[in-house]
Amino acid sequence: MIAEFENYLAKIDDPDQQIRVRTVLDWVQATFPQLEQRYAWNQPMFTDHGTFIIGFSVAKPHMAFAPEGPAMVKFADQIAAAKYHPGKKFGRIKWTQDVDYELLRQIIAFNIADKADVTTFWRK
Template sequence: MEVFAEFLAGIDNPQHRARTEEVLGWVTKEFPNLMPVIKWNQPMFTDHGTYIIGFSVAKHHLAVAPEKAGIIHFSDEIVQAGYEHTQQLIRFPWDRPVDFSLLEKMIKYNILDKEDCSTFWRK
């Protein structure tokens, strides 16, 4: 989590900071083989140099970005969980609990789907 310390310190709202730290800590604990990194001023996790999932902080939500393929694959589940999404990110509102089971599915999907990927992003 040290790699995220400066990013977390820059989140002014203490509740948003705590939630972001909770989510990043959860990913670190549940997926210890993933590499925590900061790229483009955002916390993300990689596996063998390829992007798995990233996060960003907005006024009303924590944005979760599993790449477009992850959004497409889980679109129905994302909507059923009550979250809004675009082609590139899912909005986890600050005032609702995080659906960690959905987050886990998306991360596992990307790890498996990208196990032979040699580039950072999918082509």
């Protein structure tokens, strides 16, 4: 894990939340080893050939995953079924909820495929 990810994790006060975020970040890297770790906009994120795939952030009541709008639209039903609170470009997983790793895997795989020919960081 890159130093910026470690610094980010060290700033999470609750040890259980820190472990949970570390587990998710480690899982992403292990599941998608081709993705590059990047720290920007005060959050750990993963990129593929220089384009954004997914980012994570924390707040007092939740951990958020941010895959951009098209992935949120495509997986809206699954995100609702998981009882995650959706935003336009991100979803919120309450600290009391389980992480649906299969859903995250599908979202990340979708973004990798959907952005295979994208040459910019964000979708245009």
